[in-house]
Amino acid sequence: MPIDNSNMLKVIEDFPDQCRTALELTKGMSVSGKIDKIVVVGMGGSAVGGDLLKIYMRDSKIPVFVVRDYKVPNFVDENTLVFAVSYSGNTEETISAFEDAVKKKAKIVAVTSGGQLGVMAKKVIKIPSGLQPRAALGYLFFPVLGVLNNSGIVDVKGREIEELFDILSKTGDFKAVGERIAKKIGLRTPLIYASELLGAVAYRWKTQFNENSKVAAFHHVFSEMNHNEIAGYQNVNKSDFIAIFIRDSQDNGRVKKRMDITKEIISSRVDVEEIFTRGDGLLSKMFSAIYYGDFASYYLALANRIDPTPVTVIENLKKKLK
């Protein structure tokens, strides 16, 4: 019997198509009126979609906040655009924060496959159901981007999108690298690092190792890790941990140098693997790096004889919470 009982491999392979479909979902949908803050509320993969938006809007005059909590901040008001993102539509934190945003008179768009949120929200982008939320990242991110693009808040260029799909379509490359990284990790705990800008990508890797491979995994960013975490390597062993650096040709020059020197310093304590983002546009950079990690976490599950799809612990927890 195969370990990948629910065919997670196919879901990951289909990710480029998912992104394409997701982009189509918001045709003609926009928001109007003054918007001076954007808040994305969600948990897990839904919140990562918000983190990616924050990266994409790094140069914007409009601040983006990602809220993984039961409430939205007090500065949320009628000029705040809130995206309430929950794949199932039944995430309790997101529903609670959504209700709080309603009270605070925010403009709200929900992104969900249904559930309570699908019923409660007036403006809903309905996404297809039937996936594990973490495997639906395309559906959780691109509708948000689409609405903002239609509303003139971001300006997504056609060539960015073309580049993204051109790169993601080379699925075989991503699989091969993912499989190689998984083998390299073996039974060690992966520690994932990226620049401050791409920290959410490192976090996505971490969570995919947690949920798909069911192993411990942690992340941090440059250059903050140079101010504390690096000192902990003094008592780290090659047999316990492995470091993975997610690098970008456009990382700040000092950050590049920090990564090089850090690699040199910690190499006596751990093996260091490097992954490079692909493409020139931010969408390509983010999603290419994520795609490598999705496959790596998939193959690590298989290597450990673990079915990547079910997250029994999380399901049990939800039952006990009722």
Next chain:
Amino acid sequence: MPIDNSNMLKVIEDFPDQCRTALELTKGMSVSGKIDKIVVVGMGGSAVGGDLLKIYMRDSKIPVFVVRDYKVPNFVDENTLVFAVSYSGNTEETISAFEDAVKKKAKIVAVTSGGQLGVMAKKVIKIPSGLQPRAALGYLFFPVLGVLNNSGIVDVKGREIEELFDILSKTGDFKAVGERIAKKIGLRTPLIYASELLGAVAYRWKTQFNENSKVAAFHHVFSEMNHNEIAGYQNVNKSDFIAIFIRDSQDNGRVKKRMDITKEIISSRVDVEEIFTRGDGLLSKMFSAIYYGDFASYYLALANRIDPTPVTVIENLKKKLK
């Protein structure tokens, strides 16, 4: 020969006095004019001061951003109050971000013991030098709070301050708990958890274990960890990791329940220790929890026969970066 060659113990024991002195440093210093955003730039302990401010201002209409990077966001403008915090005054990321904030015409207050930042900034709160930056958290946080209080942006009550000092003065309690926790940790990697609100406190514990004890340590928050990290416990062993929950009597009811159930679930995989914040005010809660961690990291260093003060790896890295 004692291991604590630079007498870190005394520095930690003196922390309440440091906080008291720090509060006095800003007497009469304030900022004026419209302020609709607050940004704290800094790295390591200086950034943690910003995180604590964000906790303290959780209910404010003015958003607080903590920037651990070479640049400030593009929405920084003349209505933004920027605190540039660097203990040495020579942190390269902070100087770079400070220069960027000057270009963007922000109102700027520097908090530093001197260095380049002390020379470059027009408005400087000068703090005493001679400490390890991580041991100067009182000096890095309270001057920021003081300026905001003098400017009418926050309203720090006398009774909050009294409660804080009343609690911190029970140094013996904090030492005893810190020593107990350190013994319990032994050679295992500590994983520190708190609510989303108090996440910065968990991060402070992590960084203190990194820098004082020179061991790996990681942190995450509730309820986000219930959506991913908890699944990784399926392959975690009691001999490798230990979980520490930082709890607060005023944690959201659902978060409390999540912590209880999570403890029950992961207890088959790791030992779980719980620490409770003290006091009613946020200052007491934050600093009491931090104070436990400072002692825990100190005693863990001693247990591992490691001098808590020097961070040779970080010093080497800085030399190589030049």
